Amino acid sequence: MADYKNIKGFNIQYLDSDPPNPIEGQMWFNSTSQTLKGAEAGGIPAGTWASGGSLNTAKASMGSAGTSQNAAITFGGAAPGATAITEEYNGTSWTELNDLNTARSEASRGLGGSSTSAIYGSSPPTTTAVESWNGTSWTEITEFNTGRYNHNVAGANSTAFLVFGGEIPGGGFRTETEVWNGTSWTEVNNLLTAVNNAGSTGTSTAAICIGGQGPPNGAVDESVSWNGTSWTEIATIPRTTRSNSSAGTSTLALISAGDGPGNTAFTSFWNGSAWAELADLSTAKQGLSSGGVSTSAIAAGGYTPSITTATEEWTVPDVVTKTFTTS
Numbered sequence: 001m002a003d004y005k006n007i008k009g010f011n012i013q014y015l016d017s018d019p020p021n022p023i024e025g026q027m028w029f030n031s032t033s034q035t036l037k038g039a040e041a042g043g044i045p046a047g048t049w050a051s052g053g054s055l056n057t058a059k060a061s062m063g064s065a066g067t068s069q070n071a072a073i074t075f076g077g078a079a080p081g082a083t084a085i086t087e088e089y090n091g092t093s094w095t096e097l098n099d100l101n102t103a104r105s106e107a108s109r110g111l112g113g114s115s116t117s118a119i120y121g122s123s124p125p126t127t128t129a130v131e132s133w134n135g136t137s138w139t140e141i142t143e144f145n146t147g148r149y150n151h152n153v154a155g156a157n158s159t160a161f162l163v164f165g166g167e168i169p170g171g172g173f174r175t176e177t178e179v180w181n182g183t184s185w186t187e188v189n190n191l192l193t194a195v196n197n198a199g200s201t202g203t204s205t206a207a208i209c210i211g212g213q214g215p216p217n218g219a220v221d222e223s224v225s226w227n228g229t230s231w232t233e234i235a236t237i238p239r240t241t242r243s244n245s246s247a248g249t250s251t252l253a254l255i256s257a258g259d260g261p262g263n264t265a266f267t268s269f270w271n272g273s274a275w276a277e278l279a280d281l282s283t284a285k286q287g288l289s290s291g292g293v294s295t296s297a298i299a300a301g302g303y304t305p306s307i308t309t310a311t312e313e314w315t316v317p318d319v320v321t322k323t324f325t326t327s
Helices: 004-008
Strands: 013-015 027-030 035-041 048-051 063-068 071-075 086-089 094-097 118-121 130-133 138-141 152-157 160-164 177-180 185-188 199-202 207-210 222-226 231-236 245-248 253-259 263-270 275-278 289-293 296-300 311-315 319-324
Touching: 063 118, 063 296, 071 118, 071 289, 118 152, 152 199, 152 207, 160 207, 199 245, 199 253, 207 253, 245 296, 253 296
Parallel strands: 013 027, 063 289, 245 289
Antiparallel strands: 027 035, 035 319, 048 311, 063 071, 071 086, 086 094, 118 130, 130 138, 152 160, 160 177, 177 185, 199 207, 207 222, 222 231, 245 253, 253 263, 263 275, 289 296, 296 311
């Protein structure tokens, strides 16, 4: 019978502590804990949240953009009144950048654009105004065709952007979808269900809208995808939340925390076919800022219920250590 050395090419080591950087398939006996351990593949299901650098200003319900944990921005929001502050995260700390032209809260929600090219639009009482970010400063651009706030967004950059759903003063929920080509907004096919404050991410041709709030004021438990032409219902999410943090793409998406009702710490992952629950945030909250992808993301600020400066980082390990038992 083949033994472990013949299969893997090395013996089981006898160590007084776990190795700092084990490789997949490696096994060892920890003499301190008197346990047999090994390293197996990690991946998104093994991801965890940990504390990151704090925002300079406590904010909630902000806009956000960024395709990396090391390059994300947050802008506007409630502090508690509407703010124009823009901050950038480099993976360690936040730095203040040039302000929005107009202080905004209850504006664009979800994740769209990058830390150098993004769009942020509308807020009460002016619900059509839009600004574009070029990595240095904000510039006012063409307004939305349909006024709304607390709307959902997705997009690769400031020349290819999608805005959908939202609400109007007085509580009217919207289904309108508009696409931005860098010059003008064009109305396209509506959302299947009127919704605001949803998790959202992706591009102007491949996006996902997750949960949120629908009329009259109920939580929405569905997720829908956009293929550049129309919306399609894809799956019910494990935990119904609104005002959550989102990251990733239309086929590899991560949502976390939100109002469920009340502050939650849930994290759920979409792999393009099904949803799965993963490790929770350390603190339940809602109204967070987002950034990054499903393997490396951030969730910053929000209500805990007080407005916080805290940032949490989502990290996915290549391998994880497993303790073997007799069961």
